[in-house]
Amino acid sequence: MKTIKVSVVTPDGPVYDAEVEMVSAKAKSGELGIMAGHVPMVAPLDIAAVRLKNEGRTDYIAINGGFLEVRPDVVTILAQSAERAETIDLVRAQSAKERAEKRLRENPDSIDIKRAELALKRAINRINIAETK
């Protein structure tokens, strides 16, 4: 099967660089599946998992926002942070989740509510991905 090159780049350096058969990502407007030869496209991404399928194997990467750029031969995901399932620190993710939940419970009408919600979303996303590996 034809493959397409994928690179996931963050400010702290590249996270993933490989040839895959299919990239599935959750864009703001819905799920996207990209295979080799896709038309050039740009889409903002949601905080969710990106799944990279290759030879029956699936790699999961936790993406915290950012966007996806598709060219016929290469897919680039630019995110402010991204982690591969293997490198996620489950304990840290869980404590981040508890922290965010506590903050939401204690001051439900502070201005930081949006930030806490985002932090919670990121933590849950990381936990889910870490558990699928």
Next chain:
Amino acid sequence: MASLRDIKSRINSTKKTSQITKAMQMVSASKWNRAESNAKKYVPYMEKIQEVVMSIASGSTDASHPMLMSRPIKKTGYIVITADKGLAGAYNSSVLRHVLKTIQQRHKSSDEYVIIAIGKVGRDFFINRKMHVELEVTGVPDQPSFSDISDIAKSAVNLFQNELCDELYMYYNHYVSAISQEVTEKKILPLTDIETSGTLTSYEYEPDPEAILEVLLPQYAESLIYGALLDGKASEHSARMTAMKNATDNAKEIIDSLSLQYNRARQAAITQEITEIVGGAAALE
């Protein structure tokens, strides 16, 4: 001429100082190595994001966004990146001097500008001159991660979006090489001077260009700030390394000349003693 003991104690204290500066030089050298590799690791991200921004902003003329438009300038924002401590040669002073000069040239009253200070030295400098510092960040780690500065970057971008300032400049030391850093002025917002070069891909936008610019442009502006910070950190450590190396070399020079003085003084004392003994012996005969 200073007494033997005075010279000895000066030699000792200079030696101790040089040990400290030597240690600081080595600490900076290792930090500089890491800072430089951090700055390098960041390059692919920056290049990529620049490429996409360029092709969207220049490719589709119908896509517009407040961050791409210049508006009449009532207030200018200055982001000044300095270190938290001194002892780095001209690193801090050259940036601060440049900013101060620019502000004095461009503005007549203090209502026309806001200052965002990153680093303790810069903040204290402006506060001492009774200039209002709108936002300040101190204690930025030596190897900053993106999350460490995303708050300041967001608030700076927000200043522009909420029309609290109409343009945003950034000043920092650009890292050229281990021995040379250059004060750089960079306009962050509005993003009017995006250069177009190379081949541009025309994209399909999902859902539409405006929605993408909405996500992309703040992220781009933030990454510009982060990139400058990494650049500044690499410059800071290399400047400090050079400054400390000079200090160590100077200390060595001082120790050498003091040792010479010390030996001369000792020799003079011995000669004097001998003359005294000889004189005494001659008197007895």
